[in-house]
Amino acid sequence: MFSVVKLASETLTENYSPNLFNHFYETSPEGFWVAEKLQKIIGFIVGIKTNNDTSRIVMLAISDKQRKQGLGAALLKNFIREMTSQNIKQIELEVKTDNKKAINFYNKHGFNIIDTIQRFYQNGEDAYIMRQVF
Numbered sequence: 001m002f003s004v005v006k007l008a009s010e011t012l013t014e015n016y017s018p019n020l021f022n023h024f025y026e027t028s029p030e031g032f033w034v035a036e037k038l039q040k041i042i043g044f045i046v047g048i049k050t051n052n053d054t055s056r057i058v059m060l061a062i063s064d065k066q067r068k069q070g071l072g073a074a075l076l077k078n079f080i081r082e083m084t085s086q087n088i089k090q091i092e093l094e095v096k097t098d099n100k101k102a103i104n105f106y107n108k109h110g111f112n113i114i115d116t117i118q119r120f121y122q123n124g125e126d127a128y129i130m131r132q133v134f
Contacts, residue, residue, distance in 0.1 A: 001021055003041040004044050007043070007044065008044075008059065008061055010063070013121070031045075031046060031047035031082070031083075032046055032047075033045045033078050033082075035062070035066075035071045035074065035075055037066065042066040042071065043071045044059070045060045045075040045079050046060075050092075053087065053088060053089040053090065054088065054091070056091070072105065073105075077109075080109075080132075090131055090133045093129075094127040095127060095128050095130060096127055097127060098125070103130075106130050110132045111130040112132070113128045113129070114131045115129040
């Protein structure tokens, strides 16, 4: 778990408690996927079910050196496949409104902006809610 926490601190702008990762893994192991290279974690996705037909992607991170190789897409596709096999009908996530790369990435994979949350992030930045419906 330490490798996931370390990667999150290196790649994500929010500060997350290590206990949070343990909680997500223990309560939703089906939504916790990692990508490895040479036995080192280079990416991960964390998602949870929020009710019987909806899940939420909490985090998706890829090591800076490993980006643009399809790892994020592979993790996302695995997560979506797992959720749809469990009869999830929609997946939601939040993304910073100025994170154009992430917004384009999620658009490319079928997610659409449905709303804005003011001051969502720790630094006061706004977030878009994005959703994919199956």
